[in-house]
Each structure stands twice: as structure tokens, then as C-alpha cells.
Amino acid sequence: MLELGCGTGTMTELLAEEGYDMIGVDNSEEMLAEAMEKRVESGHDILYLLQDMQEFELYGTVRAVVSVCDSLNYLTEEEDLLQVFRLVNNYLDPGGIFIFDMNTVYKYAEILGDTTIAENREEGSFIWENTFDPESLLNEYALTLFLKREDGLYEKSEEIHYQRAYPKERIRALLEKAGLEVLSVYDAYTLSPDRKDSGRLTFIAREKEKKQQINEKQTVGGLYE
Incomplete structure (x- = not known):
């Protein structure tokens, strides 16, 4: 398989x-x-x-x-x-x-749409900023991650993803x-x-x-x- x-x-x-x-x-x-x-x-x-x-x-x-x-x-x-x-x-x-x-299409347009989601977890935090274009049907989400390191400090990283x-x-x-x-x-x-x-x-x-x-x-x- x-x-x-x-x-x-x-x-x-x-x-x-x-x-x-x-x-x-x-x-x-x-x-x-x-x-x-x-x-x-x-x-x-x-x-x-x-x-x-x-x-x-x-x-x-x-x-x-x-x-x-x-x-x-x-x-x-x-x-x-x-x-x-x-x-x-x-x-x-x-x-x-x-x-x-x-x-x-329903999920991108009606559930995610143009929203911002933030969440704190034990291993770190993230911010999800979502944008959906109903004409092109393209969805963009920008992730900002704050991951906790062994020394107790947080390391920031950013990602941008595109889906259709x-x-x-x-x-x-x-x-x-x-x-x-x-x-x-x-x-x-x-x-x-x-x-x-x-x-x-x-x-x-x-x-x-x-x-x-x-x-x-x-x-x-x-x-x-």
C-alpha cells in the first residue's frame, strides 16, 4: 500500500x-x-x-x-x-x-474563513491567521509558533501554508x-x-x-x- x-x-x-x-x-x-x-x-x-x-x-x-x-x-x-x-x-x-x-469549500469559507486562532499548550503556543479567497478558492494560513526549549526559553518560528x-x-x-x-x-x-x-x-x-x-x-x- x-x-x-x-x-x-x-x-x-x-x-x-x-x-x-x-x-x-x-x-x-x-x-x-x-x-x-x-x-x-x-x-x-x-x-x-x-x-x-x-x-x-x-x-x-x-x-x-x-x-x-x-x-x-x-x-x-x-x-x-x-x-x-x-x-x-x-x-x-x-x-x-x-x-x-x-x-x-464549506470548511474554508464558513469554518476557517478570515479568522485568527490562538492557543497555549504545555510545549508552547501558536497563532493561526487564516485568509480565504472565495473567487480563487485559495486558502492561506500563517502560523506563528512559540516552542518551549529545554532551558525554559521560547523559540519563535513562522510558517505560511497555501491550500485550495x-x-x-x-x-x-x-x-x-x-x-x-x-x-x-x-x-x-x-x-x-x-x-x-x-x-x-x-x-x-x-x-x-x-x-x-x-x-x-x-x-x-x-x-x-
Whole structure:
């Protein structure tokens, strides 16, 4: 199984614990370094690859691909999202499954919007300043972190992240354009249908083109037996 945007390997480790042979792809050296530390601690045989998800390459096909924690929302260009879907289709076994989540337009517009969130924790504090453009569907959030050091002082760091909201029907259209068949869309990680106020959607899609080709070959072969 392949996880795209695996980050520090939290989900990868959980799936490996369930017995899956895992491959993790991420474009952050720092996050993969943490993932590999977890791998040493757990002893799981996980292959981590430093690659951009819109250009990832594997040595062969996999039975399933997963992507969680709105990793695909970081693809702010539609062509990049389509390219990822095409690569997923290419590297899935015939009839293989693709499971992923994405934040919704509703979440960015109505829940996050133009808000500021501040929180204090034992290990430090953070300030989240969010801005959403309803025309471009681009979301920007600036994080200011104050992390407590061993000497009791705080170290400040700043990050800016960009994500894009994609309407559900547009995601469905891009999946189908890439050769994937949409099986189900759920409200977050439940088995309930998606709603207008869903903040996150989980899609389940299946590779269909290679499956169709195999069925066609079997049918043609049967005609001449």
C-alpha cells in the first residue's frame, strides 16, 4: 500500500501495524527524517521516498493508495491534482482502491474563513491567521509558533501554508478523467453520506481501465477457445 503525503509517518505506522506492506511518499526531508525515526522504534519494514506527489515513481504497482490529513488540498493547481490522480491510476493494480480525504469549500469559507486562532499548550503556543479567497478558492494560513526549549526559553518560528478548495463534483470529474471510478463519498471518516456542511470528505475510488482491458481480453480470448 502507498501513502501519499505521509508526513512524519503516523498513519503509515498504523497501517503497517495492521499488517500492510507500506510505502510512504513525501516531499519534506524533515518530516521523513521523523518518519524514519519512528520506523526504527517500531521495527516496521516501511519504504520511504522523498518525492513530490505529482511526480512520484514506484518500482511496480500497489493494491491500494491512501492520502489523509488534507494533503491533496496543498495542490493549488488543478492540473497538479489531475496529474496525481493519473499517477495513482497508473500505479494501482487492476481494480486497486484509492482512498483520500480533502477539506471542503464549506470548511474554508464558513469554518476557517478570515479568522485568527490562538492557543497555549504545555510545549508552547501558536497563532493561526487564516485568509480565504472565495473567487480563487485559495486558502492561506500563517502560523506563528512559540516552542518551549529545554532551558525554559521560547523559540519563535513562522510558517505560511497555501491550500485550495475543490468542489466535490470537480474532484469527481478529475478522478473520472484520470481513469478512476468513484465508488463512494463520505462525510469525513464516517460511513454517513456527505452533507452541505461537511468540513471534510473522504473519497473511495477504484482503478478501472486496466480492469476493463483484462475483462475485454478474457472475453475476446473466450471467443476463440
